[in-house]
Amino acid sequence: MSEPSSAMQQRPVLPQSVTPLKLVGQGTTLTGVVPSKRLGRLAELVVSIDEPVAANLEFYADESGYPVVRGNVTTLVCVVCQRCLQAMPQKVSAEVAWIIVVDEDQIKSLPKRYEPWLLDDSESDLHRIIEEELLLALPIVSYHPLDQCEGHETFSTGEMVGEVDRKPSPFDVLQELKLKS
Numbered sequence: 367m368s369e370p371s372s373a374m375q376q377r378p379v380l381p382q383s384v385t386p387l388k389l390v391g392q393g394t395t396l397t398g399v400v401p402s403k404r405l406g407r408l409a410e411l412v413v414s415i416d417e418p419v420a421a422n423l424e425f426y427a428d429e430s431g432y433p434v435v436r437g438n439v440t441t442l443v444c445v446v447c448q449r450c451l452q453a454m455p456q457k458v459s460a461e462v463a464w465i466i467v468v469d470e471d472q473i474k475s476l477p478k479r480y481e482p483w484l485l486d487d488s489e490s491d492l493h494r495i496i497e498e499e500l501l502l503a504l505p506i507v508s509y510h511p512l513d514q515c516e517g518h519e520t521f522s523t524g525e526m527v528g529e530v531d532r533k534p535s536p537f538d539v540l541q542e543l544k545l546k547s
């Protein structure tokens with residue numbers, strides 16, 4: 367994992383536990399990062415998370431008075447190209463449009479342009495819902511652009527197709543790391 371740049375270290379870490387309705391009442395905008403170590407489920411699906419998640423989230427009441435959150439979340443991960451099986455960077459970003467819900471029965475009557483953020487309690491885990499948004503935004507499969515993909519070059523020139531198989535895949539490396547830890 368690369369060292370965070372000095373610019374990233376200056377960005378504040380977003381609070382994990384928030385009171386969303388209070389933030390809406392105050393019209394708060396939260397800008398900051400979620401450290402990659404807090405993103406266990408995302409980490410399981412990628413080779414590495416190379417940047418903390420940057421988020422900009424505006425809490426407000428919309429024109430109908432619904433408590434909502436709008437903004438964006440973005441990070442950079444490393445995934446496996448499904449053509450050449452080498453690691454590749456993948457930007458993951460999502461537009462946020464959450465509606466704060468305190469009672470599950472409300473969900474079906476709410477405007478469909480929002481994703482429900484169902485609160486268990488008045489406090490809620492902001493890091494977890496940001497991670498859920500990124501999990502939805504993560505492409506199911508990723509490929510290098512054709513001109514940058516070793517798999518493409520190997521196959522198109524007819525060289526040693528078997529060579530691709532002998533290279534350790536990033537998943538092997540990941541497996542080794544997991545066994546060691």
Ligand SMILES: [Zn+2]
Pocket residue numbers: 447448449450451452509510514515516517518
């Ligand atoms: Zn590739």
